[in-house]
Amino acid sequence: MIRDNLSVHLIARPHGEPNLENFSFVKSACPPVPPGGLIYETMFLSVDPYLRGRMNDVKSYVPPFQLGAPIESGFVGKVLESENEKFKSGDLVFGMGPWSHFTATDGKNLSRLPPEFPPSHWLGVLGMPGLTAFVGLFDIGQAKRDETVVVSAAAGAVGSLVVQLAKQTGCKVVGIAGGKAKCDYVKNDLRADFVIDYKNENVLKSLVERVPDGVDVYFDNVGGEILSAVLSHLKDHARISLCGMISEYNAKEPPPGPNLRPLLSKKASIRGFIVSEHWERRAAFVAEVAPRVMAGEITCREDVINGLENAPAALFRVLSGKNFGKQIVKVDAL
Numbered sequence: 001m002i003r004d005n006l007s008v009h010l011i012a013r014p015h016g017e018p019n020l021e022n023f024s025f026v027k028s029a030c031p032p033v034p035p036g037g038l039i040y041e042t043m044f045l046s047v048d049p050y051l052r053g054r055m056n057d058v059k060s061y062v063p064p065f066q067l068g069a070p071i072e073s074g075f076v077g078k079v080l081e082s083e084n085e086k087f088k089s090g091d092l093v094f095g096m097g098p099w100s101h102f103t104a105t106d107g108k109n110l111s112r113l114p115p116e117f118p119p120s121h122w123l124g125v126l127g128m129p130g131l132t133a134f135v136g137l138f139d140i141g142q143a144k145r146d147e148t149v150v151v152s153a154a155a156g157a158v159g160s161l162v163v164q165l166a167k168q169t170g171c172k173v174v175g176i177a178g179g180k181a182k183c184d185y186v187k188n189d190l191r192a193d194f195v196i197d198y199k200n201e202n203v204l205k206s207l208v209e210r211v212p213d214g215v216d217v218y219f220d221n222v223g224g225e226i227l228s229a230v231l232s233h234l235k236d237h238a239r240i241s242l243c244g245m246i247s248e249y250n251a252k253e254p255p256p257g258p259n260l261r262p263l264l265s266k267k268a269s270i271r272g273f274i275v276s277e278h279w280e281r282r283a284a285f286v287a288e289v290a291p292r293v294m295a296g297e298i299t300c301r302e303d304v305i306n307g308l309e310n311a312p313a314a315l316f317r318v319l320s321g322k323n324f325g326k327q328i329v330k331v332d333a334l
């Protein structure tokens, strides 16, 4: 069966903030099922900050997107036709795939979704952002009961789970987020002990007021000035889990680095990590977190935008802080 397809391609690399001129919407015919493969229809796309890095032509931990080729991200889809013995028509699958309505694939890198949760959860709280929170807080940050944990972008996909896991471990938690609505959510729904609205407060001053004894673990999602502020208020042997630098992703020039002297005087350690090197922790993560999501002990907020044609705008939302929760695109069929 011939299907009219639509895909979102990268056609120009952004310098600074991306805009619609960096993308094109390409119509084509979806190829037939490859021998031994399958065709799936995309249901949900994950929109993540790291996609901005892949729009640059620089060597990184993931290769750049190619000009004239579709953007790719995590997705959940439904199998429409299959010659692959592992999948049948109607199966829900997830993996990495193009921003397209339909995709023909050999199916090698797809997994079948367990039926218990809303499918989009496998892109957020139970997916890559959730695993990032788990690995970054416990393996990298070594957070323990009674310690003080600070997390930035605390209302977002990664940060919101960091707040809740740290609280449920018995830590004192400070969430940093932009604006009253997000701070209220972090305090009232995620149950952080304290919040700091970095858009309306002096972060260092507020941090010193909220937790005068200092910080044991800083889970850094943003870099820049907020990282500099938290570095000035560490406890001895603090750990900084360097997860993301979203304040710098659209920067045209490398910004000046923070002053590292506090790391020396506090005998602190700082460690970057990339979640894709920690997939072996996925089973432990799902075993620990999925039952708590099922029991309603962990809450997750998803910010869902409808329509494949709105996927670039969804990325702009994440990069400008307009998303409130895990940014997802619900892809409508043609």
Ligand SMILES: NC(=O)c1ccc[n+]([C@@H]2O[C@H](COP(=O)([O-])OP(=O)(O)OC[C@H]3O[C@@H](n4cnc5c(N)ncnc54)[C@H](OP(=O)(O)O)[C@@H]3O)[C@@H](O)[C@H]2O)c1
Binding pocket: 048, 049, 050, 128, 129, 132, 153, 154, 155, 156, 157, 158, 159, 176, 177, 178, 179, 182, 221, 222, 242, 243, 244, 245, 246, 247, 248, 273, 274, 275, 276, 318, 319, 320, 321, 322, 323, 324, 325, 326, 327
């Ligand atoms: N190391 C890894 O393997 C790994 C894996 C996944 C994600 N990450 C990183 O984790 C971070 C969070 O990712 P996510 O998927 O959970 O996104 P998210 O938090 O759901 O969305 C991004 C949030 O970042 C905040 N932000 C944007 N610009 C900012 C700025 N200039 N200063 C401070 N905050 C800003 C915004 O929240 P506010 O409105 O509160 O500003 C925005 O909502 C990102 O840096 C991402 O690259 C790393």
